Amino acid sequence: MSAIAGRTSSGAARGVAFRPNWTARVGWALLALYAIYAASQLGFVPERLASGLGHGRQFLARMFPPNFSRWELIQSGIAESMQIAVIATVIGIAIALPLGFLAARNLMPPWVTWPMRALIALCRSFHPIIVAILFVKAIGFGALAGVMALIVASVGFIAKLFAEAIEEISLKQVEAVRATGAGFLSILIMGVQPQVLPRFIGFATYQLDSNLRNSTMVGIVGGGGIGATLFTAYQRFDYDVVLAILIVIVALIMVAEIVSGWARRVFQ
Amino acid sequence: MSTATAALAPRRWQRFSPWRRLARLAFTLFAVAAFVTSLRTIEVIPEFLYDAPDQLADLFGRMWPMDAGYIAPTLRALVETLHIATLGTLIAIGIAVPIGLLAARNVTPSLPLNLLAKFVFVTSRSVNSLVWALLFVAVFGPGPLAGTLAIALRSVGFTGKLFAEALEEANRGSIEALQATGAGRLSTLLLGYWPQVKPAFWSIALFRWDINIRESAVLGLVGAGGIGVALDTALNLLYWDQVAVVLAAIFGTVILAEIVVTTLRARAL
Numbered sequence: 281m282s283a284i285a286g287r288t289s290s291g292a293a294r295g296v297a298f299r300p301n302w303t304a305r306v307g308w309a310l311l312a313l314y315a316i317y318a319a320s321q322l323g324f325v326p327e328r329l330a331s332g333l334g335h336g337r338q339f340l341a342r343m344f345p346p347n348f349s350r351w352e353l354i355q356s357g358i359a360e361s362m363q364i365a366v367i368a369t370v371i372g373i374a375i376a377l378p379l380g381f382l383a384a385r386n387l388m389p390p391w392v393t394w395p396m397r398a399l400i401a402l403c404r405s406f407h408p409i410i411v412a413i414l415f416v417k418a419i420g421f422g423a424l425a426g427v428m429a430l431i432v433a434s435v436g437f438i439a440k441l442f443a444e445a446i447e448e449i450s451l452k453q454v455e456a457v458r459a460t461g462a463g464f465l466s467i468l469i470m471g472v473q474p475q476v477l478p479r480f481i482g483f484a485t486y487q488l489d490s491n492l493r494n495s496t497m498v499g500i501v502g503g504g505g506i507g508a509t510l511f512t513a514y515q516r517f518d519y520d521v522v523l524a525i526l527i528v529i530v531a532l533i534m535v536a537e538i539v540s541g542w543a544r545r546v547f548q
Numbered sequence: 549m550s551t552a553t554a555a556l557a558p559r560r561w562q563r564f565s566p567w568r569r570l571a572r573l574a575f576t577l578f579a580v581a582a583f584v585t586s587l588r589t590i591e592v593i594p595e596f597l598y599d600a601p602d603q604l605a606d607l608f609g610r611m612w613p614m615d616a617g618y619i620a621p622t623l624r625a626l627v628e629t630l631h632i633a634t635l636g637t638l639i640a641i642g643i644a645v646p647i648g649l650l651a652a653r654n655v656t657p658s659l660p661l662n663l664l665a666k667f668v669f670v671t672s673r674s675v676n677s678l679v680w681a682l683l684f685v686a687v688f689g690p691g692p693l694a695g696t697l698a699i700a701l702r703s704v705g706f707t708g709k710l711f712a713e714a715l716e717e718a719n720r721g722s723i724e725a726l727q728a729t730g731a732g733r734l735s736t737l738l739l740g741y742w743p744q745v746k747p748a749f750w751s752i753a754l755f756r757w758d759i760n761i762r763e764s765a766v767l768g769l770v771g772a773g774g775i776g777v778a779l780d781t782a783l784n785l786l787y788w789d790q791v792a793v794v795l796a797a798i799f800g801t802v803i804l805a806e807i808v809v810t811t812l813r814a815r816a817l
Contacts, residue, residue: 298739311638314634315635315638315639318631318634318635319635321628321631321692322628322631322632322635322691322692322693322695322696322773323691323692323693324693324696328688328689328693329688332687332688332689335686335687335688335689336687339683339686339687359589360590360591362586363586363589363590364590366582366583366586367583367586367587367590370579370583401803405762405798405799405802405803406762406795406798406799406802407762407763407765407766409678409766409769410765410766410779410795410798413779413783414607417603417607418600418603418604418607419596419597419600419603420593420596420603422591422592422593422596423590423591423592424592424593424596424597427590493676494676496676497676497678497679500678500769500770501769510679511682511770514682514686519686522682526675526679529679530674530675533674534670534674542575543575546568546571546572546575547572547575
């Protein structure tokens with residue numbers, strides 16, 4: 281080793297091929313220390329985990345077999361969740377498109393984009409369930425509160441991504457359309473739309489999936505859909521009904537993911 | 549023959565094949581039909597809408613001024629929420645990395661194991677974090693323990709799927725070079741794959757942490773700890789001035805988390 285190091289001055293720097301990275305190791309150690317501290321703060325004690333295993337066995341025993349005897353209730357709840365998701369996605373997109381367009385910095389002046397970006401950020405910052413609580417207070421229990429809450433969530437997500445998609449388009453095509461003497465609307469339809477449509481379909485189907493997931497949950501706070509049935513069954517300790525509802529929800533979401541996968545391929 | 553037809557009928561240029569056009573039309577019609585049926589069948593009580601403006605005005609009137617006395621308990625619950633989100637993300641990564649290694653086809657060349665790992669990810673993702681929280685509250689009792697586990701299990705699918713995709717995109721060259729020197733499996737992983745997936749790994753972890761902060765704020769509504777418990781208590785007692793304090797705290801935290809994530813990402817990557 282010393283012989284190699286002594287031969288040339290640059291040889292000293294070679295030494296070990298993969299030198300230990302001490303800053304990274306200290307970082308990982310700190311992260312582990314934090315995890316232990318947080319676990320102690322959050323009640324991760326062995327007795328609780330052990331008693332939880334016993335409860336878990338009992339819980340699973342009460343869940344199986346799933347009880348589909350309330351099929352009509354499940355069916356109407358699922359149908360309402362789907363209605364909420366579809367309506368919220370369509371209206372949300374309809375509102376998000378102009379907002380996203382106004383927030384695109386390559387097409388609009390800063391005094392338009394900044395207020396729009398703030399509005400979009402505000403829509404994104406609260407979880408849909410919290411927005412649903414406020415709408416339940418404002419317009420009462422039922423599907424409409426869920427629809428409004430998911431519209432807010434959809435606007436926040438789609439407008440942000442749509443603005444980013446518009447900012448990335450090539451302005452050459454827009455200029456080419458403009459050079460033919462096209463008006464503003466024609467430029468949008470023929471110059472901008474073909475460039476952003478495939479990505480737009482991607483966001484829209486993703487948002488539909490996301491809205492479907494959330495529309496099964498807004499019922500917990502009174503926003504309509506299957507969530508209310510799920511929560512009631514849970515509070516009555518009818519865990520076999522809970523499992524039946526969960527199976528239906530998971531199946532619905534998987535089917536929706538497959539269908540939106542097809543849609544993305546067709547519109548690519 | 550062909551020149552004759554070309555001369556007779558001007559050639560029509562179309563961007564898509566007929567099949568594509570048919571499929572696009574079908575999907576568009578399907579979407580419109582779904583929207584129209586939903587609109588026609590959804591049950592909305594119009595009477596509730598008439599007094600919505602009054603109700604909204606009433607809501608904001610009750611929210612302001614905020615209840616300053618509720619700030620201290622809110623902040624305590626907020627710290628708990630941050631712990632739930634962070635520890636939940638860490639546990640999720642701890643579970644997702646080994647399963648992600650099993651799911652990546654170039655790291656684990658065994659189709660049954662790949663599929664098994666992917667199945668775990670799909671199961672984890674298709675159950676909402678609120679549902680995971682309900683299940684864990686039933687098992688471990690109410691409290692942040694249930695919330696942390698709910699956040700962790702919900703995040704396994706997301707982080708694991710993206711981590712496995714990052715692994716599959718790793719460049720073969722440096723890995724083959726390591727294997728040629730006789731490196732073992734662990735050395736190949738640590739020195740061949742890890743440096744290549746490190747940026748993706750941190751970006752996935754930060755992204756999920758940001759999402760988890762939003763999600764952990766609502767877990768308390770089903771009794772799984774964090775700031776949601778403070779929100780639920782204030783809501784049940786109809787103390788809207790306290791609700792306003794909690795909402796302001798959540799808003800501030802989400803904005804701060806987004807700033808932290810953006811700075812860390814810009815510095816680390």
